Amino acid sequence: MPMETSKQSLISRYFTSDRDAASLAFFRIGFGLLMFVSLVRFWALGWIDKLYLTPKFHFHYWGMDWVTVPGIYTYGLFAICGIAALMVSAGIRYRIAIILFFLSFTYIELMDKTTYLNHYYLISLLSFMLIWLPANCLYSVDAVKDKSLRSGRIPSWTIDSLKVMIAIVYIAAGLAKLNSDWLTRAMPLTLWLQGKSDLPLIGGLMHQSWVHYAFSWGGALYDLCIIPLLLVRRTRVFAFSLVVIFHVMTRVLFPIGMFPFIMIFCSLLFFAPSIHRQILDWLGERMGFAMAKWQTDSILSQSLFLSVSQVVIIAFLVVQVVFPLRSHFLTDNVYWTERGYRYSWRVMLMEKTGYANFKIQNTRTGKRFYVDNGDFLTGFQQKQMATQPDFIIEYGQYLGRHFESQGHQHVGVFVESYVALNGRPSQQYIDPQVDLMQIDYKSLVESHILQFDE
Amino acid sequence: MKIFTKILSVVTLLGAILILSQGCKDPMQTDQIDDQFDRSEMLTDWADKIIIPSYTDYVQSLELLVEANTIFSTTKNSSTLSTLREYYLNAYKAWQVVSMFEIGKAEEVQIRNFTNIYPTDVDAILENISSEEVNLELPSNYDTQGFPAIDYLLFGLSSDDVDLMTQLDGEAGAYLTVLVDRLYTLSQVVLSDWNDGYRETFIDNDGSSATASVDKVVNDYLFYYEKFLRASKIGLPAGVFTGSELPRLVEAPYSRIYSKELLMHGFQASRDFFNGTASHGQSDAVSLSHYLDYIFESNAMPNVSSSIHTQWDVIETAISLLQDDLYSQVEEDNSVMLAAYDELQKNVIALKVDMMQALNIQVDYVDADGD
Structure with a gap:
């Protein structure tokens, strides 16, 4: 190979190279099944009710206030998501199914950030990627029906x-x-x-x-x-x-x-694509599929x-x-x-442990009272809220609006909050002098968080 | 096929380990835990030195109350009335010590809901007195029974003792007997369950999961401290949650002069439980304070127990500044109430944040995934 082989040609050679499509098909099938199992588990454990339907108030992601929990239809949303996951796995109308899965799963996650987990986020990202990838060229119902789709290499x-x-x-x-x-x-x-x-x-x-x-x-x-x-x-x-x-x-x-x-x-x-092919063939044969039908050397056009x-x-x-x-x-x-x-x-x-005690104060008269968080939030929400500044602000402002709607005047919301981080003694967290109603939490400026003392 | 087989064997092997490790307990384990904090020892002490003796005291105090009531119901004079009132107070004080242990049978029968929900509903009590049949097991009757209702019958029916005794001669007296007997029955049910096997169940459940005894007791303890001690006895009447003073919400508002004494007993019980101070005559129990000290020493963590101890003293002083009658304390100078509340509050933070983190116990555990 000549010395002057440029990076450009290496890169372009990589992007024109192809590989056995079995790998992506393997990923699609397993991913869909795991998602289906996860959703069934979530449903069976009663978490739809506990995490989405029971709470009166939901915490929103930044800029996602428009997302609401659709009441009893949340079960329908999970059902759609689960069916889409199965369709992804089987490769039935793959593109529609994976888009549906991505949208429904992501919507579920956006409904309440109390439940945020890195691995839910990862699933949203992977399913977004799968929308764009040719994962249904092989070992899929789509590829059986449509010969033009069937490709051995991608x-x-x-x-x-x-x-x-x-x-x-x-x-x-x-x-x-x-x-x-x-x-x-x-x-x-x-x-x-x-x-x-x-x-x-x-x-x-x-x-x-x-x-x-x-x-x-x-x-x-x-x-x-x-x-x-x-x-x-x-x-x-x-x-x-x-x-x-x-x-x-x-x-x-x-x-x-x-x-x-x-x-x-x-x-x-x-692992090498040949492994994926072996696993799929092995499983396919046991399930009685005629695996020879899947063999093709054609390259995805x-x-x-x-x-x-x-x-x-x-x-x-x-x-x-x-x-x-x-x-x-x-x-x-x-x-x-x-x-x-x-x-x-x-x-x-x-490990963060927190405690947040909200004080509603009439900013003119100074008359004040405290809130019982249990009246508004579930135990899980209270726990998450007490250690995360954006939760504290959103909830504080919700409380303010709630008491305003009850006829209270000049409502100021103050919080006495303490957080212990990774085994340190607890420290006061949010500035207790700051009226949470006056914070523009969309601005992402968080001067109300007190300094952390190592 | 070679690598594929390897993958399969790795998965199978580890799957088997996982299943085995979850399925069986290691018999060697007991030998290995000598040098660490023994949760089952703490649970044994809680049961044998604190909970069961305190419940035994409570049941005995109710026995005496039942007896005094029997005597009073046949012979009504100022002497039998004052004896009855005295035993009422003693039983109420004994209740303060066991209220926090809403676990096992106590939780099942909801003993606290049927024993000490106040303010009591006077109109409903009067209605119950005049009705033929009353089902006191209904949640709607939480606030027509227990000590708060007895407080009303013994002190609130009339401001004149002679008149009060006249009223208790009729159906009101019968209702009083029903209430006293019911308290006694409930307490017996709970105590006999502890003595008939629940003690062992309680001690055996010595794990670290959310349903293990230590987690449950600690959560019950915090719940009691925050809600029934801090909020109900001081916060609500002082108007902490409403902005307006509500003296009629104090505990035992008809006898009035006992409200501080009851508060002091509740506070002392909280403190004793934390410290492991045993009920009369026993050597002290291993309790949360010792558990925290163990973690402090073995992990170079902040000394949580010493700051909690210091605050107990401050709280005691703040409570001692209150008048015997919290009702008039709220009316005359509520700031003393608010000051006591603030001091109790400081230990809420220490207990709920620092202690819970050190012990790695979840507040109001919710079964959900983490990452």
């Missing part, structure tokens, strides 16, 4: 883009763990692990300080190294065992739901949609690399103020 980038997304999650999570609380104080794992002495086998170790440090350092190392280990062929099986051990451990130790299974599944994407997809996915991934880093452009402590905390793969990084 562009490499369509598969690699998902790996990049998974890599961003792990590496960002690993980098976020490189902070002093995690590494030098083994916090918050010390708090979480010391009470787990009733666990079988490992319970006796759970109060030992060195175990807390080992878990902390090991966790950070795992997050940072797992992607390279999965990428290199020789270490892949070892890496996969690590993935399984790590996520099974987190499942045993913490109430973490379906997340470990989703991450274990995602790591399978790093270039289309306008695919070109647009490529631009969208690249732009999307660039945003995903940059967005989690945003808190580094702020001077405040991200754990204390939580500015830039969400959507940046900060997983299990802090």
